[in-house]
Amino acid sequence: MGEDSLFIRPIFELGPVQLTNTVITTWVVMAIIGCFAWLVTRRLQMRPGRLQTLVEAMVSVIEESIRDIAPQHVQQIMPFIGTLWVFIVIANLIGIIPGMHSPTRDLSATAAIAFLVFLSVHWYGIRIQGLKNYLLHYLKPSPLLLPFNLISEVTRTIALAVRLFGNMMSLEMVALLILIVAGFLVPVPILMLHIVEALVQAYIFGMLALIYVAGGLQSQQLRQQKQGENHA
Amino acid sequence: MELNWSTFLLEIFNFLVLVWILKRFLYQPVLDVISRRRAAIENQLAEAEQHHVDADALKEQYEHRLADWEQERQKAMDKLLHEIEENRLQQLENLKTELAQEEEKNRVASSRRDKQVIREIEQRALQQGAEFASRLLAEAAGPELENRLFDLLLDGLSVMSADQISVLANKWGESPERILVTSAYPLADDKRHRLEDTLSRVIGLTVPVHYEQDAELLAGLNITIGAWVLQLNVRDELQGFMECAHVEH
Numbered sequence: 026m027g028e029d030s031l032f033i034r035p036i037f038e039l040g041p042v043q044l045t046n047t048v049i050t051t052w053v054v055m056a057i058i059g060c061f062a063w064l065v066t067r068r069l070q071m072r073p074g075r076l077q078t079l080v081e082a083m084v085s086v087i088e089e090s091i092r093d094i095a096p097q098h099v100q101q102i103m104p105f106i107g108t109l110w111v112f113i114v115i116a117n118l119i120g121i122i123p124g125m126h127s128p129t130r131d132l133s134a135t136a137a138i139a140f141l142v143f144l145s146v147h148w149y150g151i152r153i154q155g156l157k158n159y160l161l162h163y164l165k166p167s168p169l170l171l172p173f174n175l176i177s178e179v180t181r182t183i184a185l186a187v188r189l190f191g192n193m194m195s196l197e198m199v200a201l202l203i204l205i206v207a208g209f210l211v212p213v214p215i216l217m218l219h220i221v222e223a224l225v226q227a228y229i230f231g232m233l234a235l236i237y238v239a240g241g242l243q244s245q246q247l248r249q250q251k252q253g254e255n256h257a
Numbered sequence: 258m259e260l261n262w263s264t265f266l267l268e269i270f271n272f273l274v275l276v277w278i279l280k281r282f283l284y285q286p287v288l289d290v291i292s293r294r295r296a297a298i299e300n301q302l303a304e305a306e307q308h309h310v311d312a313d314a315l316k317e318q319y320e321h322r323l324a325d326w327e328q329e330r331q332k333a334m335d336k337l338l339h340e341i342e343e344n345r346l347q348q349l350e351n352l353k354t355e356l357a358q359e360e361e362k363n364r365v366a367s368s369r370r371d372k373q374v375i376r377e378i379e380q381r382a383l384q385q386g387a388e389f390a391s392r393l394l395a396e397a398a399g400p401e402l403e404n405r406l407f408d409l410l411l412d413g414l415s416v417m418s419a420d421q422i423s424v425l426a427n428k429w430g431e432s433p434e435r436i437l438v439t440s441a442y443p444l445a446d447d448k449r450h451r452l453e454d455t456l457s458r459v460i461g462l463t464v465p466v467h468y469e470q471d472a473e474l475l476a477g478l479n480i481t482i483g484a485w486v487l488q489l490n491v492r493d494e495l496q497g498f499m500e501c502a503h504v505e506h
Contacts, residue, residue, distance in 0.1 A: 033261065043263040058275065062283035071297065083448045084287040104280040112275055128268070133261040137268035181339040 033131050044147065047131040052074050054115050054128065090232075096240040098153065105145055109138065110231040117193060121216050129226075130194040132186065139186035142234040143178065150241035178187050185233060216219030387499040391475075394491045398476040402491070403442050406477035410489045411451060414459045422460060429483030436466045439479040441490065443470055456480075 027228030035043035065080050073081060087107040092099050113129060128134045150159040163174045196219045202211040404447075417425075436456065438444070444452070453466050460482070471479070477490025488494075 033264070033414055035261075035263075041263070042267075043261060044267075045261060045264050047261075047264050048267045048271070051268060055271060055275050055278070059278045059282065061281060066282055066286035069286055071290070073290075080283070081287055084284060085291065088288070104276050104284055107284060108272070108276045108279045111279065112272065131261075131264060132259075133264035134268045135492055136260060137265045138272060140265075141269060141272055 033133070045131070045133075046126060047128045047134050050119065050126060051116070051128045051134065053125075054112065056120060058111060090106060091235060094235050095242055098149070098239075098242055102145075102235070105141075106231055106235045106238070109142075109234055109246070110227055113138070113189070113227035113230050114224060117227055118220065120193065120197060120223075121219050127193050127197065127223075128196050129189050132190045135190040138139060138187040138189075138230075139182045142237060143182040145234070146178075146237045146241045149238050153242055162241070162243075181233075181237065182213055184229060189226055189230050192222060196222055383499060387495055390498070391492075391495045394495065395475050398441070398491050400442050400476075403440065403478075406489055406491075407444075407448060407452075409482075410478055410487075411455050413489075414455050417459060425482075425485055428485040433462050433464055433483035437469065437481040438466055439469045439471045439474065439481070441470070441472055441474040441476050444468060452464070479492040 033045050035045050036049060037044055065076060069077060084107070087110060088099060088103060091103050091106055095102060115135075117130045118127075119125050120130065145160070150162075154162075163171050167227055196215070200215045200219065203212040203215055438452065449466070449468065456466070457463055473492055475491035477492075477494075478487075479490055479493070480487040488497075
């Protein structure tokens with residue numbers, strides 16, 4: 026681990042496309058997650074073993090978390106939100122392996138994920154409520170809040186990207202500085218903090234994304250509740 | 258810290274691919290198996306609930322059946338007790354009837370025994386009377402009594418009608434060979450002549466008369482003509498008296 030590792034440099038270029046170590050690490054993470062998912066789920070049993078129980082518990086926790094926030098749209102948003110949690114956890118933790126770097130220490134990667142969250146909020150909102158109803162929710166509770174709502178959409182997306190990027194990059198930077206100053210094995214406590222921080226940041230990112238998506242669906246739920254009350 | 262657009266776009270693509278991979282190979286299979294297990298558990302719970310309901314129904318049915326059995330048992334017991342009571346009363350009635358019949362039978366038997374005893378007593382009295390009369394007559398019997406009986410015999414033969422003689426003739430037959438005269442005491446010659454004259458005159462027979470003596474006659478005569486026997490003596494009269502007493506009882 027040297028000073029160069031703090032900077033994202035292209036490994037090779039394919040025309041206008043630059044393949045950085047972030048992309049390569051992301052592919053590794055995808056391969057690990059994909060192989061694990063395939064291996065675990067190819068022989069699922071009605072009487073689960075330990076590993077299947079662990080996976081089922083993980084999926085159930087994700088499902089229940091989403092159900093607590095958006096109980097009517099679990100099936101639609103679970104793949105996206107669940108993948109956010111799983112990917113960011115693995116991507117954050119892979120940085121503690123010597124020679125590997127977390128993709129989430131790259132602003133391009135976190136910005137890409139945050140941009141997907143931004144798009145998903147509108148995608149799910151328009152898909153479930155329709156374009157008109159979805160756009161109308163920017164005018165509520167007052168049309169005067171439209172600029173603030175629009176600014177909020179942008180700033181919270183930037184905040185998502187920068188928060189994850191800043192935390193993960195700072196952890197690696199601190200570990201690198203301590204390694205340079207103090208020597209080998211001294212940054213181990215910082216690596217322990219890295220694990221905790223990786224889990225916390227993944228949870229925060231995924232939960233915020235879930236809240237943003239659920240917030241886009243909230244106006245639909247409120248309207249359905251009002252209609253139900255009127256019918257009653 | 259600059260934004261690399263290639264990385265940005267590739268990360269978007271990578272993440273979307275990862276979403277598809279996890280949806281295809283993780284979420285869907287795991288949720289399916291959880292759903293199947295939940296459905297199986299719910300089925301088992303439903304079956305258990307159904308079994309519970311069936312068991313309750315069977316329990317209620319068995320309780321009803323037990324109650325029915327108890328009622329039937331009680332009815333059978335009541336019927337049995339009723340039949341036993343009827344049978345007891347019937348047997349008691351039969352016993353009373355048999356007892357009455359037995360009493361009647363005993364009464365009749367007792368009456369019969371009493372009559373028999375009375376008859377035996379009377380017979381014994383008659384016998385004793387006859388014995389007493391026999392002893393008395395045996396003591397009192399003698400030639401005088403025989404003479405008197407001889408006179409009575411001649412008088413009786415003298416007053417017999419023709420019809421009576423005809424009846425007697427039928428009994429002794431066409432021509433008896435002889436006439437046997439038995440007496441307790443020896444008959445004198447004059448008495449023999451008077452007797453033979455009376456017999457030849459009244460009966461019309463001229464057959465020889467044979468005389469014998471039998472002290473057991475006590476007193477009197479016994480005349481035998483063929484199959485006909487004329488008895489006029491104390492022994493036969495006493496015997497006839499006793500036989501008459503038997504016939505009367």
